[in-house]
Amino acid sequence: MTFQINIDGTITDAEQATISVLDRGFLYGDSVYEVIRTYNGKPFALELHLNRLNQSAGRLGIPLPDRDVLTNELHRTLHQAGNDESYCRIIVTRGSGPLNLDPTTAVDPKTVIMVKHLDPLPDQVYEQGLRLAIPKVRRTSREALDPAIKSGNYLNSVLALAEVRKRGFDDALLLDRHGRITESTSSNVFVVIDGALVTPPLETGLLAGVTRGLILSLAEQNQISCREQQLTPTDLIAAQEVILTSTLREVISVVAVDDRRIGTGTPGPMAAKLRKILRRYAIEATQH
Numbered sequence: 001m002t003f004q005i006n007i008d009g010t011i012t013d014a015e016q017a018t019i020s021v022l023d024r025g026f027l028y029g030d031s032v033y034e035v036i037r038t039y040n041g042k043p044f045a046l047e048l049h050l051n052r053l054n055q056s057a058g059r060l061g062i063p064l065p066d067r068d069v070l071t072n073e074l075h076r077t078l079h080q081a082g083n084d085e086s087y088c089r090i091i092v093t094r095g096s097g098p099l100n101l102d103p104t105t106a107v108d109p110k111t112v113i114m115v116k117h118l119d120p121l122p123d124q125v126y127e128q129g130l131r132l133a134i135p136k137v138r139r140t141s142r143e144a145l146d147p148a149i150k151s152g153n154y155l156n157s158v159l160a161l162a163e164v165r166k167r168g169f170d171d172a173l174l175l176d177r178h179g180r181i182t183e184s185t186s187s188n189v190f191v192v193i194d195g196a197l198v199t200p201p202l203e204t205g206l207l208a209g210v211t212r213g214l215i216l217s218l219a220e221q222n223q224i225s226c227r228e229q230q231l232t233p234t235d236l237i238a239a240q241e242v243i244l245t246s247t248l249r250e251v252i253s254v255v256a257v258d259d260r261r262i263g264t265g266t267p268g269p270m271a272a273k274l275r276k277i278l279r280r281y282a283i284e285a286t287q288h
């Protein structure tokens with residue numbers, strides 16, 4: 001059960017890993033990242049995560065190492081850590097340079113791969129479900145800092161989470177500036193309306209979650225009706241279930257939003273079914 005960090009190919013214990021304070025990832029959040037987890041000890045949906053890393057880096061103009069270098073280094077770090085299951089984070093920063101914002105002055109980009117033991121959410125959390133609140137903080141617009149870019153700047157999510165935690169809630173459900181539901185601070189959102197699975201479209205301004213994409217296609221394969229549609233807080237009143245999806249949470253029920261109960265106020269059958277379908281798929285996909 002170790003925590004290993006790989007910086008540009010050198011793997012050390014986490015405590016020994018250091019990076020310059022002049023790195024723009026530290027100074028400005030000028031970096032991109034992915035969080036991946038293993039099933040059967042192997043990274044799940046790695047290609048999809050690397051595709052997104054590529055898209056995020058492309059949007060910011062941050063150069064990435066070759067895909068096979070990233071893949072090899074991740075496997076090497078996983079091997080060195082030797083955990084049964086791991087949480088993996090790949091970070092690529094623009095590098096360092098003089099203390100100015102100009103990205104063209106950056107040199108020495110860094111690739112950091114963190115691998116630590118995966119502590120999955122306890123069953124009890126799935127059995128209880130999450131209580132969410134809608135914060136005053138709005139999701140950044142696509143025209144400002146597009147939430148589709150998974151950058152190292154997570155202050156929008158940090159502010160939203162701080163606000164709702166102060167009020168005793170588990171997580172935040174962020175609206176865009178028009179009052180439409182976007183996503184949670186580190187998960188995508190689905191709603192069950194009349195038995196159908198509904199999620200806001202990417203155009204709303206949200207991260208194209210790997211789990212979100214998988215759930216949309218697995219739902220279809222399992223004859224569960226699903227669609228992308230704009231949602232507002234009013235839609236939550238009619239919702240039978242509200243569900244969050246992410247790499248780490250997989251599929252989890254939301255039992256309340258602000259002080260309003262969702263459905264029966266207990267985790268619903270759709271979330272349980274989708275979690276089972278996703279886990280079965282992930283375990284099969286990482287078998288060999």
Ligand code: PDD
Pocket residue numbers: 035157183184185186187188207208209210211212245246247248
């Ligand atoms: N979070 N929305 C946001 C803002 C996220 O940060 C994430 C991922 C998701 C879900 O994406 P995926 O299904 O690809 O994990 C949605 C990861 C887990 C994190 O930063 O820890």
